[in-house]
Amino acid sequence: MDERGTLPLPLFAGFALGCVGGPLALAALYLPDAVGNRAIPAMGLTVAAGTGLFAFPLLIWWRYSGEIASSGGLSAFVERAAGRRTALVHGAIWTFSYFLYLPFTVTYLVYDQLPESFPGIAPHRTALQIALPVAIAAAILLAERLVFVLVAIVAVVQSGLTLVLAGVVARHAGVHQAAFHVHAHPPSVLRGAGNVALLFICASLPLYLGAEVAGGGRTVRRTIVAAVAVTAALIFLVAVPMAALGSSQLAFLEAPGYTVVKAYEGDGLATAIALGAAASVGAVIVAEFIALTRLARAMLGVPVRLAGRVIAVLFVATSVVSLVDPEKAYSYALTPSLVALYVSQAIVFLVYPLFRGRPTKLEWVAVAAATGLAGFGLEVVISQQPYT
Secondary structure, three states: OOOOOHHHHHHHEEEEHOOOOOHHHHHHHHHHHHHOOHHHHEEEEHHHHHHHHHHHHHHHHHHHHHHOOOOHHHHHHHHHOOOOHHHHHHHHHHHHHHHHHHHHHHHHHHHHHHHHHHHHHHHHHHHHHHHHHHHHHHHHHHOOOHHHHHHHHHHHHHHHHHHHHHHHHHHOOOOHHHHHOOOOOOOHHHHHEEEEEEOOOOHHHHHHHOOOOOOHHHHHHHHHHHHHHHHHHHHHHHHHHHHHHOOHHHHOOOOOOHHHHHHOOOOHHHHHHHHHHHHHOOOOHHHHHHHHHHHHHHHHOOOOHHHHHHHHHHHHHHHHHHOOOHHHHHHHHHHHHHHHHHHHHHHHOOOOOHHHHOOOOHHHHHHHHHHHHHHHHHHHHHHHOOOO
């Protein structure tokens, strides 16, 4: 898919929705941890505030995308604003971040998430740690269009399962106005809102398909905003009744969605939630792989297929290396990956005034808020609180 307009909107929309977490992974795995144990009784307010905060990065991406839609994604924005050299630096930082995500998110799936829901896979984790990267890379290299179809199907299915999760929690815990009240520790709500905003940061991945979607930047930016809005609505529907559970222990569970559904509905539905959440995380891995191939083409002129082969080899090799200490590999890789991610995003926001020339007051506010959010992400990483 190297020519403009070859990626149909339904597939691009599914890709975009899958990139924002996707919604089931956010709701069933990450949300209670991001909100934090002390802010769980105010989860409704926290999620709403976090979504509002993320509107500032979205605004900046929206304005860039009005003029730029290419395989370069965020690096193309930086190039237009600050020149080729700065864009190459940005691209290198961004590539470092997302390449680390590839193998070590597989490690997280195999050694942390899946065993929590399926203890029986423990004897097979080594094989899975190698087989999953091989399968993902082979699928993208041999049948990329089919992969886009599968990601879109996963997006639809996980959206339905997120609604099911929301319904289960609401039926058993109820929905109360207290979810929108600031309770004992207001700073925890503010911090939780920042963490929730950071959960959406991978919504920029669809920007790297800007050269392939009919309608260019207009379609890209509208689809990204729609994907963020749908994801935010879905996790909000889970967050409000989950606040009524009133259990701070949710923040410390590896698979809170699975645990809650299993307690209320039994193994069958809980298993579906666990599998859907794993597929949700897998879709993000696929999106990262694809975005890396597009950036390699835009920044270095490397053909997509060749870039895919190189990334595949490194992906599998790094996954094998992680077997040296798989229990710690994910946590070790997460810190440098997230530092690079937030630095790369901060560059995009900081050079935005150069792109606009004379930003409006709202745009200056957006630059300050978006850069502040990236800075907050760095603080979260430094304080060893990995919420993304």
